[in-house]
Amino acid sequence: MKDGPDIARIAALIGDPARANMLTALMHGKALTATELSGEAGVTLPTASVHLSKLDEGGLLRVRKQGRHKYFSLASDEVAGVLEALMGLAAGAGHLRTRTGPRDAALRKARVCYNHLAGEMGTAMYDAMLARGHLREDGDDLSLTAKGTEFAREFGIDLDALETKRTPLCRQCLDWSARRNHLAGSLGRAMLSRMHDLAWARRIEGTRIVDFTPEGARQFATTFRT
Amino acid sequence: MKDGPDIARIAALIGDPARANMLTALMHGKALTATELSGEAGVTLPTASVHLSKLDEGGLLRVRKQGRHKYFSLASDEVAGVLEALMGLAAGAGHLRTRTGPRDAALRKARVCYNHLAGEMGTAMYDAMLARGHLREDGDDLSLTAKGTEFAREFGIDLDALETKRTPLCRQCLDWSARRNHLAGSLGRAMLSRMHDLAWARRIEGTRIVDFTPEGARQFATTFRT
DNA sequence: TCCATTGTTTGGTGATGCTCGAACCATACC
DNA sequence: GGTATGGTTCGAGCATCACCAAACAATGGA
Numbered sequence: 429m430k431d432g433p434d435i436a437r438i439a440a441l442i443g444d445p446a447r448a449n450m451l452t453a454l455m456h457g458k459a460l461t462a463t464e465l466s467g468e469a470g471v472t473l474p475t476a477s478v479h480l481s482k483l484d485e486g487g488l489l490r491v492r493k494q495g496r497h498k499y500f501s502l503a504s505d506e507v508a509g510v511l512e513a514l515m516g517l518a519a520g521a522g523h524l525r526t527r528t529g530p531r532d533a534a535l536r537k538a539r540v541c542y543n544h545l546a547g548e549m550g551t552a553m554y555d556a557m558l559a560r561g562h563l564r565e566d567g568d569d570l571s572l573t574a575k576g577t578e579f580a581r582e583f584g585i586d587l588d589a590l591e592t593k594r595t596p597l598c599r600q601c602l603d604w605s606a607r608r609n610h611l612a613g614s615l616g617r618a619m620l621s622r623m624h625d626l627a628w629a630r631r632i633e634g635t636r637i638v639d640f641t642p643e644g645a646r647q648f649a650t651t652f653r654t
Numbered sequence: 655m656k657d658g659p660d661i662a663r664i665a666a667l668i669g670d671p672a673r674a675n676m677l678t679a680l681m682h683g684k685a686l687t688a689t690e691l692s693g694e695a696g697v698t699l700p701t702a703s704v705h706l707s708k709l710d711e712g713g714l715l716r717v718r719k720q721g722r723h724k725y726f727s728l729a730s731d732e733v734a735g736v737l738e739a740l741m742g743l744a745a746g747a748g749h750l751r752t753r754t755g756p757r758d759a760a761l762r763k764a765r766v767c768y769n770h771l772a773g774e775m776g777t778a779m780y781d782a783m784l785a786r787g788h789l790r791e792d793g794d795d796l797s798l799t800a801k802g803t804e805f806a807r808e809f810g811i812d813l814d815a816l817e818t819k820r821t822p823l824c825r826q827c828l829d830w831s832a833r834r835n836h837l838a839g840s841l842g843r844a845m846l847s848r849m850h851d852l853a854w855a856r857r858i859e860g861t862r863i864v865d866f867t868p869e870g871a872r873q874f875a876t877t878f879r880t
Numbered sequence: 881t882c883c884a885t886t887g888t889t890t891g892g893t894g895a896t897g898c899t900c901g902a903a904c905c906a907t908a909c910c
Numbered sequence: 911g912g913t914a915t916g917g918t919t920c921g922a923g924c925a926t927c928a929c930c931a932a933a934c935a936a937t938g939g940a
Binding site: 461476495497498 | 916919920
């Protein structure tokens with residue numbers, strides 16, 4: 429009965445609607461200020477402040493102070509993973525908060541998951557890189573092969589800059605819509621960032637949708653065709 | 655702000671200590687009755703009853719009526735996966751409910767995860783079967799190779815009986831202690847069951863610990879050495 | 881048919897905790 | 911300095927919900 433970690437503690441933390449809204453908003457990947465998050469959650473600043481300190485206390489958030497602003501982001505990819513897993517359960521149970529519509533379809537196609545690409549295009553990229561031997565799965569670990577390193581450089585990614593970071597280069601992340609893996613980690617972040625630089629796609633403000641241009645979609649299909 | 659599934663609903667469901675205890679107890683894999691679960695949660699039968707109906711309502715449980723008993727089990731492997739992921743976060747955040755002790759070490763070494771083997775020995779088995787080409791990973795999917803089929807038969811598993819079931823044969827499951835994959839699905843269940851039949855190991859009543867005999871541990875190491 | 885066991889429902893109690901307005905610090909900009 | 915903005919703390923109000931005891935329904939066995 430009292431085996432294992434204290435699950436209820438953090439589940440209760442996520443279980444409040446206001447806090448869940450904040451966490452969902454942070455899945456966009458960008459760090460947000462307290463006022464922005466209060467808007468996302470639909471509560472006033474004071475209440476948001478209490479919620480945020482609780483989330484921080486619980487270890488779910490990373491906080492940075494910058495001048496008179498306070499920026500909040502998810503503490504780790506692991507937190508994002510749990511949120512995605514919960515979304516999978518909620519979606520599967522049929523308790524979608526919003527009716528499925530064109531917006532939902534767009535989310536399924538391509539969206540931002542924390543800081544990397546998810547949805548059908550995210551899993552397509554993952555599968556392609558795996559099939560071509562750019563990535564190698566070893567249990568739950570993921571690594572970039574020599575071939576993958578070359579590919580990344582050609583794609584315009586500065587791998588040296590990435591390796592200095594604390595976060596692992598490659599990580600698996602499970603999709604709530606496609607129920608498959610996609611690429612997370614600092615490389616996943618860099619790949620999406622590069623696609624923005626190449627003008628393949630742009631973010632639709634206020635949503636998690638990644639909108640590919642027709643030309644961008646064509647290039648993507650060519651680059652990651654299996 | 656209102657993208658995606660309703661995460662707070664089920665997180666709140668897991669977020670109550672009594673309910674979390676029940677769910678954790680069900681990670682043992684066996685179906686339990688309402689009275690048993692009330693004992694696990696440390697509440698009276700009436701309160702347990704309302705909790706259980708809520709969990710059922712939320713789609714987290716599978717309920718079967720048998721005579722005057724009501725048996726509860728987790729609704730799916732997916733639910734078990736979310737619980738494990740939450741345990742990973744809680745453990746990582748350092749909010750272990752129990753101080754680490756010999757019991758905790760035993761849990762880390764070998765334990766039951768829903769219905770299959772987890773912990774260090776679980777991941778060791780998974781890695782060995784992957785390295786020998788018994789299992790093949792394809793994205794998030796897992797399949798049994800021809801070589802693996804032969805191995806399973808030699809090990810004494812009736813694969814024909816397993817294929818009739820609804821649950822997939824092979825599935826990955828992430829460990830909260832080892833942070834690596836281990837083998838779930840009906841094959842994972844059958845493997846653990848077979849080890850019990852071979853008297854390699856036995857369950858310690860009332861816990862999730864799987865206790866290997868010295869001889870059983872030797873056989874295990876031989877069978878799954880890399 | 882009667883009794884014992886299992887589970888559900890109801891009513892009442894208590895506590896937890898979410899919420900906001902207002903007052904209070906801190907920083908930045910003029 | 912003075913002023914505006916971002917954030918925190920305090921107080922009170924309010925709703926939700928977990929909890930149990932007791933009564934009730936259902937099933938199985940004697």
